[in-house]
Amino acid sequence: MRVTAVSGGIGGARFLRGLLAVLDPADEVTVIGNTADDIWLFGLKVCPDLDTVMYTLGGGIDETRGWGRHDESWQAKEELAAYGVEPTWFGLGDRDLATHLVRTQMLEAGYPLSAVTAVLSKRWLASLRPPVRLLPMSDDRVETHIVIEDEDGRRAVHFQEYWVRLHAQVPTHDVVVVGQRESAPAPGVLQAITSCDVLLLPPSNPVVSVGTVLGVPGVRDAVRSTNAPVVGVSPIIGGAAVRGMADQLLTAIGVEVSSAAVAAWYGARSGGGLLDGWLVDTSDAASVPVLAASGIRTNAVPLLMRDAATTAAMAGATLQLAEQCASDRSR
Ligand code: FO1
Numbered sequence: 309m310r311v312t313a314v315s316g317g318i319g320g321a322r323f324l325r326g327l328l329a330v331l332d333p334a335d336e337v338t339v340i341g342n343t344a345d346d347i348w349l350f351g352l353k354v355c356p357d358l359d360t361v362m363y364t365l366g367g368g369i370d371e372t373r374g375w376g377r378h379d380e381s382w383q384a385k386e387e388l389a390a391y392g393v394e395p396t397w398f399g400l401g402d403r404d405l406a407t408h409l410v411r412t413q414m415l416e417a418g419y420p421l422s423a424v425t426a427v428l429s430k431r432w433l434a435s436l437r438p439p440v441r442l443l444p445m446s447d448d449r450v451e452t453h454i455v456i457e458d459e460d461g462r463r464a465v466h467f468q469e470y471w472v473r474l475h476a477q478v479p480t481h482d483v484v485v486v487g488q489r490e491s492a493p494a495p496g497v498l499q500a501i502t503s504c505d506v507l508l509l510p511p512s513n514p515v516v517s518v519g520t521v522l523g524v525p526g527v528r529d530a531v532r533s534t535n536a537p538v539v540g541v542s543p544i545i546g547g548a549a550v551r552g553m554a555d556q557l558l559t560a561i562g563v564e565v566s567s568a569a570v571a572a573w574y575g576a577r578s579g580g581g582l583l584d585g586w587l588v589d590t591s592d593a594a595s596v597p598v599l600a601a602s603g604i605r606t607n608a609v610p611l612l613m614r615d616a617a618t619t620a621a622m623a624g625a626t627l628q629l630a631e632q633c634a635s636d637r638s639r
C-alpha cells in the first residue's frame with residue numbers, strides 16, 4: 309500500500325512514527341513536508357519541519373523539546389550570543405548545525421531543496437521499513453509571515469519570530485505566505501498525491517503546516533482528483549489546540565477553534581473540498597453526525613498522542629477510516 313502524508317513539525321512527525329508502527333514493511337510512505345517555516349539564519353537555511361520529520365523518524369530527535377537533536381550542546385549558540393549577533397531567541401544546537409551546513413552548502417552549489425533533502429534523508433530514513441521518502445512541498449522559497457499588532461504598531465514578522473520569540477502571545481491579524489503563489493510543487497509531490505492508495509492530513513497545524521502545503525499551486529487540485537481516500541486528523545481536541553498554538557492562527561483566518569470547524573475549513577471532497585474522512589477525539593464525538601451530514605465520514609477515537617502505543621492506535625484508526633472511505637467511493 310502506498311501512503312502519502314502531508315506533515316508539519318512535531319505533531320505530524322509523531323503521528324508518522326505511529327503510522328510506521330502499524331504499516332507493513334512492504335508498504336511505501338511518502339511525506340510531503342512543509343517548508344514555509346524555513347528561515348535563513350547566520351547565512352544558513354534552516355528547515356524546521358523537514359528536520360523534525362527526519363530526526364523524529366530517524367531516532368535523532370530530542371523527545372522533550374520535540375525539535376532538534378538529542379544529546380545536544382549549544383556552544384556555537386553561546387559564542388554567537390557573545391558576539392551580540394541576533395537572533396539569540398532561536399536555538400541552533402551544535403549537532404543540528406551540521407544539517408544546516410550540509411543543506412546550505414548544497415543549495416549554494418545549485419542543488420534544489422528536494423535533492424538536498426534526499427541526501428540528508430539517506431542518513432536518517434534509509435534503514436526504515438516501510439521505506440519513507442521525504443519531499444519538500446516546493447523547491448522554491450516560501451515563507452510564512454504573521455501580521456501582528458503590538459506597541460510598535462502593526463507589522464509582519466517571520467513565523468519563527470512569532471512562534472519562538474513571541475510565543476504566539478501577541479494579537480494576530482493575518483497569515484501571509486510569502487512566495488506561495490509563485491511556487492511550484494517539488495518533483496514527485498503531485499505524483500505522490502495522485503498515485504497513492506491513502507492520503508493523510510496528520511494533526512499538524514492546519515493553517516501554517518498543512519495549509520501551506522495545500523496552498524502550493526496545483527496541490528489542492530491534485531488532492532481533489534486523487535483516487536485515494538483523503539483522511540484528516542483533527543489537531544484540536546475538545547476546543548483546544550493539542551500542541552503549539554493552532555488555535556491562535558485559526559482565529560486569525562476566521563476559523564472557530566473546534567475539530568468540526570477545521571474539518572469544514574478543509575471541506576468535504578463531495579462538496580468541492582478535500583476530505584473524505586475526519587478523525588476527531590472521543591471528547592468531540594458530538595460533532596460526528598454534523599460532519600457526516602456534510603459528506604465527511606467521521607470517527608471518534610482517542611487522539612492524544614501520549615505514547616507510542618496510543619499514537620500507533622490512532623494511526624491505525626486513520627487507515628481503517630481510509631478503508632471505509634474507499635468503500636464509500638467505490639459505491
Ligand atoms: N522552537 C522553539 O520553541 N525554540 C527554538 O529555539 C527552536 C529552535 C529550532 C531549531 C531548529 C529547528 O528545526 C526547530 C526549532 N524550533 C524551535 C522549533 C520550530 O520553531 C518549530 O518546530 C516549527 O517551526 C513549527 O512547526
